[in-house]
Amino acid sequence: MKIIRFNNVRQSYPNGEGIQLADFSVGRGEFVFLVGPSGAGKSTILKLIIMAERPRSGTVEVGEYISSSIRPGQVPLLRRQIGMVFQDFRLLQDRNVYENVAFSLRVIGKSGAYIKKRVLRVLADVGISHKRYQMPQNLSGGEQQRVAIARAIVNEPLVVLADEPTGNLDPETAKDIMELLVKINIGGTAVLMATHNYHLVEQTGFRVLKIDAGVIRE
């Protein structure tokens, strides 16, 4: 069962860069690395998955949605099945840790009681419960990334997309975050992690998708 499928996708920009050909899929519960140097097009692939961009040619399938036929109103629905983690964390700076994570559940209209129970649970899972009333700007990078991961998994998505999630972290913290993502994967959630760090990938034994001169194939 595939949850993400790229069918002969081309997404090159006017300057000639970007994705020349992407043709691959990601299965349920898989852990996949997407590797390539800076500018290779990793973020572009992730943007195509959340349908922030539509491909020039080919199609992207995510869950029940297809890039060629998805309506704008369905894009939020698609994104609720995807957890996003970024290099720069992207927390909502105007609310505390708890509210940042709760927001993903408010988005899908969960009840207050459920939200409270679930958010506290997930914050504990990622090891950040004790900072739940802190504002994001008062947290270290590693802590912010934990909050971002909590937000990504709180509504039990099909897949977590992580775009260089360890890029802004020191090696020790990066290792913790990696372990956390692996733990999430063991729990059954697929993870697609983009990184330019081959070194990080080599040790794990997970599946690797390489972007080579703008081309990704199985």
Place this chain on the structure above:
Amino acid sequence: MRLFIYSIVDGLSGLKRSGISSLLTILTICCSLVLLGAFYIIRQGLRENLQETRSRFVLEAFLLDAEPKDHETTGEKILHLAGVDSIEYVSKDDALARVRETFGDDYLALIEDNPLPASFHVVLQPSYVNRDSVARIVAAIAGVPGVEDVVYRATLIDLLNRYDRLVGAGFIIFGIALSILGFVLISNNIRLTIEAKRDIIETMELVGASRGLIVGPLLIQAMIEGGLGALFAGIVLSVLVQVGTIFIPVLSPVTAATIGVLVLVGILFGFLGSFNALGWRIRY
């Protein structure tokens, strides 16, 4: 329903989160509405004053000498003319008494016979007190049998007319200009607030927030800011009017109803302002 409650709760906490910028929006709305309100109150005061002046405007219809019964018939006819509000009969003796009152006894002591004619003081309905209607009514009264001559202060009519045009068209144009100015100020202010939240809005879109969930709280927040700004404007205005009446006695006091209307206008401004500012920002 849940979205609605969430919007209100989050809109309220949005006030706190936005802090200074919220305060600025409230202040902008307050200032705009004080300006608009002051303008409206002055206009209203002038109008009332004008209306009052109109109701005091009288025509004097001098009568030919005749039996009191004939005068009565003449009066009846005048009273039935379109635009006439009321009439007051001033007999020859009354007229004499009034002159005495004004100039003293000695002045008339020389004259043995009372030369003053009886007359009707004709009060018009206020809306008829303008040059054209007055001319028409004067002609009509002059045509009533038993009336010798009709006298009125034409200059006052001209003055009223000029004043009227000012309070009418001139003020409306000025008021619209002021409203647009206020709206642009408020809208810009809200746009800045929202622009500052650009990253937050983008992140919300990324985690799958629908348009309503993003826009709802922002709209509610702006409406609350609008309402609060208007309430403060109402308070400022009532104080200003209290002080102002000392210098300009025509101002009428700010009532609860006026403040109510003001608050509604403020909420509307907040709503339209943020709607205007948001339209292009949210993609879906």
